[in-house]
Every structure is written in structure tokens, then in C-alpha cells.
Amino acid sequence: RKEVEQDPGPFNVPEGATVAFNCTYSNSASQSFFWYRQDCRKEPKLLMSVYSSGNEDGRFTAQLNRASQYISLLIRDSKLSDSATYLCVVRGGNEKLTFGTGTRLTIIP
Amino acid sequence: DAGVIQSPRHEVTEMGQEVTLRCKPISGHNSLFWYRQTMMRGLELLIYFNNNVPIDDSGMPEDRFSAKMPNASFSTLKIQPSEPRDSAVYFCASSPHSVYEQYFGPGTRLTVT
Numbered sequence: 001r002k003e004v005e006q007d008p009g010p011f012n013v014p015e016g017a018t019v020a021f022n023c024t025y026s027n028s029a030s031q032s033f034f035w036y037r038q039d040c041r042k043e044p045k046l047l048m049s050v051y052s053s054g055n056e057d058g059r060f061t062a063q064l065n066r067a068s069q070y071i072s073l074l075i076r077d078s079k080l081s082d083s084a085t086y087l088c089v090v091r092g093g094n095e096k097l098t099f100g101t102g103t104r105l106t107i108i109p
Numbered sequence: 110d111a112g113v114i115q116s117p118r119h120e121v122t123e124m125g126q127e128v129t130l131r132c133k134p135i136s137g138h139n140s141l142f143w144y145r146q147t148m149m150r151g152l153e154l155l156i157y158f159n160n161n162v163p164i165d166d167s168g169m170p171e172d173r174f175s176a177k178m179p180n181a182s183f184s185t186l187k188i189q190p191s192e193p194r195d196s197a198v199y200f201c202a203s204s205p206h207s208v209y210e211q212y213f214g215p216g217t218r219l220t221v222t
Contacts, residue, residue: 032209042215043213043216044152044200044213046210046211087152094165095157095164096154096157097154098154099152100151101150101151101152102151
């Protein structure tokens, strides 16, 4: 079983719609959780951290469910510029980050 | 502010040749990470350094791969000899002390023919 699993997509969503991704992780001792965004042929960049109580950043909402070991990302009122690959990232007990293989999102005009 | 700098941005080489990838982390960051990204396997950690010391190299695929960090502002990843299956994008990332966000460089796209 992979340490971090994501649905690869692609998700093709009309502009203005709401879209949600889930991610599951296998190590119950994982300590930190993140969503990174990667544009085509570019480097990954941090989108947001994921906190136990859930957190929101503008149109983006992240949730963590430790009991079920999954993380979610919700994007409301999607924009064309949201088209990218979204990487679920988990940190264990040290500085190492484990990346999921990503979910590809395309926003359609 | 300068981000993580990697060179070269693109490298095309023939099988059997030595390849050296270079990275300059963000000034003041004390952790440095080398990743490899392919379509099949996604983003994989190869090795990381803390204060110039290699901490975990368990992701280095085999002895053909080696990495060094002679000082806080420079690291290299070397592949000798290179093979076609090494073709990938290699990213370098850095992070400050006790902060887990990693800042990635633009990557080196390596093609081994």
C-alpha cells in the first residue's frame, strides 16, 4: 500500500463549480499535512497546511480526519487559474515529506 | 528574494556519461532535499541534508547516485554512469530550521538517451 494515495483524476470541472479531493495516508503516526500545487512543467508550491480543526484560505478549505486517516481539499467558485495538479503531502516524525502522486484538475470555461 | 536555484535546467546526455546537477538553497535555510519526479512514480525523495550533513539517503536508487553538500550554499547530485531509466525531473528543495514547508527550485529535466 502506498504511504499517500490520491485519485489521479483528471477532474474536469466547469468554472464556478465546487470540487473536492480526498487523500488517504497509511502512517497513523503522521504529524503534519499539507496540500501543494504543481502547475504543468513547474515546481511544487505549498498551497496550504492542514490543521486538525480544519482551516480555510479564501476559496480553499482543508480538512483532516485522523481517525480515518484522510485529508480533503475543497475548492469553491473554481477559477480557470485553479487548473493544476494538487499534491497531498504528509510528514512523519522528521523533516521528510511524503508526496502523493497528485490529482489533476482542469477548470473548463 | 532569490529562490532555490538549480542548474542546468535541461540536460541531455548519452547513456554511460556522468551527470552533475547543482543546487543553491535559499540563504539561511538549513535543510536541503533532492527529489526525482516521473509520471509513473511521482515525486520521490532521494536524500536530504541538515546543516550540510546527510541525514537520510534511503531513497537513493543505487550506487550510481551520490550527493554532496560541501557548504551551506551548494549541493550536487551526481549520476555516474547514467542510464535511460534515470530520465526524470530532479528537484532540489530547502527549508528553514523547524519549519516544514519546503521551497522547491525549478528543477532539472534530465534525458538520458
